[in-house]
């Protein structure tokens with residue numbers, strides 16, 4: 156007769172949500188440490204690296220737009236911009252949309268630095284590579300849900316994710332690629348979801364909510 160074992164860990168464990176949050180905190184510390192180390196190697200601060208990476212991904216922006224994208228204050232962003240202009244990595248040009256504003260863009264030196272910055276998260280990609288084929292899409296889906304929640308609460312800057320894009324149609328196909336991107340008119344698997352897409356076009360609030368109600372239970 157099989158021995159009845161006590162359900163020890165049900166009564167002696169922190170809630171799963173809290174243990175996952177602790178794990179994410181440890182990842183955040185590792186990322187912060189790596190960012191400081193890599194930034195130091197490249198003669199930058201982590202904030203300067205973020206500025207270069209954002210302008211490389213999004214093209215020219217005003218200082219205010221840049222601060223919004225980074226989720227930083229305007230003075231903190233302006234400090235990083237001033238140093239990068241002095242280093243010859245950024246150049247200012249008139250903004251045709253607003254006569255008194257300036258656009259910030261990368262110089263050739265800035266683009267070269269931005270390419271180095273783009274390799275800073277590689278240590279994490281290598282760790283994610285340890286996940287199995289089934290685990291990676293599930294992890295991505297979980298990240299999308301967490302990022303959307305933090306975004307909705309105003310705790311992180313808006314990210315150009317599929318789930319907030321007017322071109323995203325969730326759960327409209329049978330089979331392994333249930334979603335659809337109307338921008339390129341192609342089906343998508345959960346593992347294809349983008350977190351920062353250059354073609355993203357923000358859906359209105361009603362559509363974002365409707366899309367989320369269809370996507371969230373099945374992702």
Ligand code: SF4
Nearest residue numbers: 317320323336338352
């Ligand atoms: S345009 Fe980009 S963000 Fe929008 S649904 Fe297509 S892949 Fe996703």
